[in-house]
Amino acid sequence: MTPLDFEARYDAEWRELEGLLDRVLKRTKPKAPKEPLRGERIAALYRRACEHLALARARSYPAYLVDRLDRLTADAHQVIYQQRDVGMAALWRIASRDFPRAVRADAAYVWIATALLVLPTAVFAALAYSSPTLILSVVDAATVAQFEQMYSRSGDAIGRTRDAGGDWTMFGFYIRNNVGIAFQCFASGLAAGLGSIFFLVYNGVLFGAIAGYLTERGLGGTFYSFVVTHGAFELTAIALSGAAGLKLGHSLLAPKRRTRAQSLVQAARESVVIVYGVTAMLVVAAAVEAFWSSAAWIPEGVKYGVAAVCWLLVFAYLCLQGRHAT
């Protein structure tokens, strides 16, 4: 069979498939209402086109013919094997099962990341409390003054009395800032885990030094009542994103019985589930921080009570949710 015979014999099938694919991919504007799309027809024509492509290649048919079949099968392949798992069901599956399971599966990384965040916090809190001037080697004087003003008990302090618009501004700011930090903390783990370690320790040092300093200045009450509620989500989320980053880095350093590339792909696939959860937690944290933590009219007792419930809920969720097969 010559190429021309081949083309003449099967051209009708190819045209039909091209037409169907154009309709699926919405490349052509539907002029008149046509008969409904039939998936099995596309699949059947696709398999035929695959056969024709294999024949055309084996017989060294001209390039334009092979290219046409190549393109046709590639398009059909994309349509037939499309995965559409971005719906509500997928989100619910991640929240109710996959995320807490992924955290528990990587408990070792989570503990290491927690230690990398908490130990510098504790050390620098103690240091800054005993020698307050240390704060100046962590942040500059203007920032210190700003923090002091933020958490002072005077009525006009920033973040204590502001209008609804101000709350929204801070919500946007917290989302961009905090989720950005978490994403960086995760992604920089690709550098053999060093980036994650850096961001965890850096944030620990910063938080610890400021907490220690403000406590020493007698502003601890306002500070702790401010951070304690959203901290349940935010600090946990930062630690978890660091853990996911450490997992990435470790997969490169110790690929075990895989190649480094395979090991990295596997680790990324598993740890990105944690990053989904972290993103959601940080959105919650930003909402709490903007609309609840900063509300001056809520008594501190209530805030501590709510905070205790939040911490308990977060730990219970991460430890217990999704243990049973569903």
Place this chain on the structure above:
Amino acid sequence: MARAVLDTAVAAETPEGILLELRPAGIAARFYALLIDWFIRLMIAYAAAIVGVFMGGFGTGFWLLLLFLLEWFYPVVFELGRSGATPGKSVVGLKVVMDDGLPVTPAASFTRNLLRVADFLPFAFGAAIVSMLLRSDAKRLGDLAAGTLVVHQPQRPPRWKLDDVAPVTPVLPLGPSDQAAIVALAARAPTLTGERLDELAALAASVSGDAGRSGASVTRRVLGVAQWAMGKRA
């Protein structure tokens, strides 16, 4: 195969047993796409800032939220769309696919775009540039971890335009691979300049009995042999 050594094409096998040819996009094409996407994002952020100014604190909050979404989710949203490409990539003719040629999954798209941060290290996308230049499939670190490829969208090949060429019976016996080579030359004819086509046809002139000569008439006779190989007879 000598071709496999020089070519950057990646073959992905489908369950139907055929090989899809994926053509990974190099650093230049991807850089242009990145520039276009940056420009679009800048324009969106700028337009939103103008609107936001009139909405007070709520507007500022909304703007910061939008910046966050543009920064991290702009590529994800577009890559999961029908074309599998951000507007910048569409303009340059690129798309993102999985290593096996399938459409990119949500998890993979999210991963490769999150890891852009790591690709940026130590500065100005240093890691991405090194990785893309070292690999024949031009993957950056995010692509490595997500198992994705950025490929050229297949172009519609130019139509075969030899209907006006009269078939010529070859003076030599031609094997299948010889015939394929002549036909491939004819298929490429629309994309070549006249001079280059003459040059290439002169190399094959012996098939029409014109060995050692060149020129438009020789080219026409060689293309006539291609017509013959395609199945046309005088």
